[in-house]
Amino acid sequence: MTTDTRNKPIRDCSSGFRNPWLQLGLSVVCVLVSEFLLKRGATDVAEPDSAFSWTGINGLASPLVWWAILLIIASFISWLYVLKYIPLTIAFPLSRVVDILVPLGCWIFLGESISPLRWCGIALVIIGLALVAKPIAQIEERL
Amino acid sequence: MSILAFFFIVVSLLSFVAAQLILKRAMELSATLGFRNSRFIWLTAIGIALMTVSFFLTLGLLQRFDLSYLYPFQGLSVIFITLTAAIVLKEKLSFRLIVGTVLVSAGIVLVSMS
Numbered sequence: 001m002t003t004d005t006r007n008k009p010i011r012d013c014s015s016g017f018r019n020p021w022l023q024l025g026l027s028v029v030c031v032l033v034s035e036f037l038l039k040r041g042a043t044d045v046a047e048p049d050s051a052f053s054w055t056g057i058n059g060l061a062s063p064l065v066w067w068a069i070l071l072i073i074a075s076f077i078s079w080l081y082v083l084k085y086i087p088l089t090i091a092f093p094l095s096r097v098v099d100i101l102v103p104l105g106c107w108i109f110l111g112e113s114i115s116p117l118r119w120c121g122i123a124l125v126i127i128g129l130a131l132v133a134k135p136i137a138q139i140e141e142r143l
Numbered sequence: 144m145s146i147l148a149f150f151f152i153v154v155s156l157l158s159f160v161a162a163q164l165i166l167k168r169a170m171e172l173s174a175t176l177g178f179r180n181s182r183f184i185w186l187t188a189i190g191i192a193l194m195t196v197s198f199f200l201t202l203g204l205l206q207r208f209d210l211s212y213l214y215p216f217q218g219l220s221v222i223f224i225t226l227t228a229a230i231v232l233k234e235k236l237s238f239r240l241i242v243g244t245v246l247v248s249a250g251i252v253l254v255s256m257s
Contacts, residue, residue, distance in 0.1 A: 042205040059202045072198070083170040088163060088228035089236055093221050093244050099214065099251045121253025128246030131239050 020085040023078040024094060030075035032098050032105070034068040041065035093132045100125045148207065152216050155200035160223045162193035164231055171232075218251030 016022075041064030059065045082091050100122045106112040114122075169186035176183060204213055225244045229236035 038202065039205055042202050047206075057199060057202075059206065065202070076194070080166065080170055083167045084174060087234045088167045088232060089225045089234045089240055089244075092163065092224045092228070093240075093247050096218075096221050096247055096251065099218070099247075099254060103254055117256065118254050121250045121256075124246050124250030124253060126250075128243045128248075128250060131243030131246065134239070 027075040027078035030071040034071040037068035159197040166190035214255035
C-alpha cells in the first residue's frame with residue numbers, strides 16, 4: 001500500500017468549486033441530464049435488426065447521444081475528483097440520489113404522476129442516503 | 144429477457160463495478176505519486192476502457208429495453224460497489240452504511256418497478 005486516502009480528511013481539499021461535495025453534486029446533475037438525453041437519442045436511432053445493435057455504437061448517429069457523452073465526460077472528471085477525497089463506500093451510494101431525481105423531475109416538470117409504490121421507493125432511497133450521509137455530517141461538524 | 148440480454152446486462156454491470164474500484168485506486172495513487180506516474184496512468188486507462196465498455200453495452204440495452212426496466216440492475220451496482228470497495232480497497236464498512244446501502248438499492252428497485 002503506497003497511500004491511504006480512504007480516510008483522507010476532507011479538510012485537506014479546498015473549499016468553493018474544488019469542494020468534493022460540490023463536485024459530487026455537479027456529477028449527479030450531469031448524469032441526470034445525460035440519462036434523459038441517452039434514452040431519447042438511443043431510441044431515436046434504434047436499429048434492432050442491425051448486427052451490431054447490441055454494442056450501441058449506432059447510437060452515435062444521434063446528436064443527443066453526443067451531448068450526453070459530453071455531460072458524461074464532465075461528470076466523470078468531477079467523479080474522479082470526488083474519488084480522491086471521499087471513500088467509495090460513501091460516495092457511490094450518495095451519487096445514486098440521481099435515481100430518485102429522475103422520477104421527481106418527471107413529476108415536477110413534466111406533470112407525470114407517481115404511484116404509491118414509487119413514492120415508497122423514493123422514501124427508502126432518501127432514508128438510505130440519510131444513513132450513509134450522517135457519519136459524514138458528524139465528521140464535518142467536528143472539523 | 145433472453146440469455147443474451149442477461150449476459151450483456153451482467154457484463155455491463157461487472158465492468159462498471161470493476162472500473163469504479165480501479166479508478167478509486169488510481170486516484171488514491173495520484174495523491175502521493177502524482178499524475179505522471181505510470182501506474183496511475185495505466186490504472187486510469189483501464190478504468191476508462193471498462194467504463195467505455197459498460198457505456199456502449201448500456202446504450203445497446205437501452206435500444207431494446209425501457210430505462211425503468213434496466214434501472215433495478217443499476218440498483219444492484221450500489222451493493223456490489225460498496226461491498227467490493229470494503230473487501231478490495233479495505234474501506235471501513237459500518238452497520239449503518241450497510242443498512243443505508245441496502246435501503247438505497249431496494250428503493251431504486253421499487254422506483255423502477257412501479
